[in-house]
Amino acid sequence: MPILRWYGCKCRIRMNSRSGTRSGASRNRGYTEETALSAGIVGWWDGTAHWFCILRIPISPTSARFAIDDRAARSAGGIRFISRLAERSVMVETDESLMPAVSRFVGDETPTIVEGTDAVLVDEDGNEYVDFFGQHATMSHGYSHPKIVDAVVDQFETLNFSAYDFPTEPSRKFARRLAEFTPGELERAYFVNSGSEAVEVALSLARKKTGNHEFLALGEAFHGRTLGARSLVGWHGYRKNFGPFVPDVTHVPSHNCDDFPGDVDPEDGSEYAELIEYALKYQAGDVAAFIAEPMMGTAGNIxxxxxxxERVREICDDHDILFIADEVITGFGRTGERFGIEHYGVEPDIMTTAKSLGGGMPIGATIATADVADAFESMDYFSTFGGNPVATAAGLASVEVIEEEGLVDAAREKGEYFVDRLHSIQADYPEIGAVRGKGLFIGVDLVDSAGAPLPKERSMEIRRQALDRGVILPAGQGWRGNTIRISPPLTISTDQIDLGIDVLCECLDEI
Known part of the structure; x- marks a missing residue:
């Protein structure tokens, strides 16, 4: 009879199909069949290579508790455990009151989420999922952080709304706090409701400041889906059937080493940046700004x-054009620095932010140097709900949480741990190709036996199987559809990271 190995929130004995050995966890406590049942452990046995076991008992406030089922029955060959994960409610039909543009994580099989705490989500059947998705890297502080919840409730009870016409204390305080929190001379904020809207403000501000109308953007970058933001996206999949776009946007090949159309040193980023110089010389004339994500998100967390x-900043200065850093996905500690651009030691003229900015509340901000910001005049831009007191109160609390709980350092340390764990299993799992990232902004490329990108349908199968095992693992992403884009809450525990690695191994065994 096998000994069950416990770690964090999941027990498992897995027969490694590649080496023929059993693997457990490096940190564990032994459970036998009888002590597992008495401890409240339930799970299931597939009769061959995998023994899955889920704990009903809470481990810690930040560890997942998979309260799956309290039914266990003995059967020939050992214990048989029944999982309610296989019985969870699904959307049989798409809600007809919503447009088809609404996306679902695994289509009609996506569970309905009703609750969340730290890095764990709960569906309507009580099943719990450790989230490595972070809702598009939005939930950096963890779900339902009490300080942010209290700030929202208190503000809503005091003053739930005021437009820009009448200033409020939360919006003023938050603007001052962002001036302190952001790098360099960024000190003037304009609040909106999303990342796409923040990009739109940045484009308008750049045109107003410079008097020029053209923009440079990277071909593989993503900046949103409003008309101006979508015009900056070079990938045809996001442009098809939506044109004509805002004119005079020149797309420059990105720094993605795998796709670069030329022979350059992949370790020398300045060589990639020279294509911006080329575009300015031969393709574009009256350029207002160059915009880029410090690390490309939708392309695959690159x-x-x-x-x-460093070279980008030099080129922008030489040609008197503005540099816009799109920090919508990389900002507020996600990459192990306050902002992604800080890894490179340069300062932008304009920064766009959203996602983690509000701790779950819809808010975005365009932040600029005083010299650039002063080009705007009253009513050059207006957002009815932008800077409303509830959203800015949430934003102020979210920045305080980042600092008080050391989430920037946590992202860096846990990210290093995560990448080390991924590298440690590559020898046994050649399907794991490139592993890259900074902090808890990690990209994992899946490949086939020939090293080619794994087809998207197979990557999506990993996504579905991981969800059935209680892990939200966003496989099937990136421009090729073969990337796992990892961006969990920064509050995730190392035990939960171990769980995610284990579930990934199980899914790779299955496919």
Whole structure:
């Protein structure tokens, strides 16, 4: 009879199909069949290579508790455990009151979420899921952080709304706090409701400041889906059937080493940046700004190589154009620095932010140097709900949580741990190709036996199987559809990271 190995919130004995050995966890406590039942452990046995076991008992406030089922029955060959994960409610039909544009994580099989705490989500059947998705890297503080919840409730009870016409204390305080929190001379904020809207403000501000109308953007970058933001996206999949776009946007090949159309040193980012110089010389004329994500998100969580943004800053200065850093997905501790651009030691003229900015509340901000911001005049831009007191109160609390709980350092340390764990299993799992990232902003490329990108349908199968095992693992992403984009709450525990690694291994065994 096998000994069950416990760690964090999941027990498992897995026969490694590649080596023929059993694997457990490096940190564990032994459970036998009888003591497992008495401890409240339930799970299931598939009769061959995998023994899955889920704990009903809470481990810690930040560890997942998979309260799956209290039914266990003995059967020939050992214990048989029944999982309610296989019985969870699904959307049989798409809600007809919503437009088809609404996306679902695994289509009609996506569970309905009703509750969340730290890095764990709970569906309507009580099943719990450790979240490595972070709702598009939005939930950096963890779900339902009490300080942010209290700030929202208190503000709503005091003053739930005021437009820009009448200033409020939360919006003023938050603007001052952002001036202190952001790098360099960024000190003037304009609040909106999303990342796409923040990009729109940045484009308008750049045109107003410079008097020029053209923009440079990276071909693989993503900046949103409003008309102006979508015009900056070079990938055809996001542009098809939506044109004509805002004119005079020149797309420059990105620093993605795998796709670069030329022979350059992949370690020298300055060589990639020279394409911006080329575009300015031969393709574009009256350029207002160059915009880029410090690390490309939708493309597959791809950091820029060293030297890239240093050269970008030089080129922008030489040609008197503005540099816009799109920090919507990389800001507020996600990458192990306050903002992604800080990894490269340069300062932008304009920064766009959203996602983690509000701790779950819809808010975005465009932040600029005083010299640039002063180009705007009253009513050059207006957002009815932008800077409302409830959203800015949440934003102020979210920045305080980042600092008080040391989430920037936590992202860096846990990210290093996560990447080390991924590298440790690559020898047994050749399907794991490139592993990259900074902090808890990690990209994992899945490949086939020939090293080619794993087809998206197989990557999506990993996503579905992981969800059935209680892990939200966003496989099937990136421009090729073969990337796992890892961006969990920064409050995730190392035990939960171990769980995610284990579930990934199980899914790779299955496919």
């Amino acid at each position: 950091p820029a190589p060293e030297g890239y943004f």
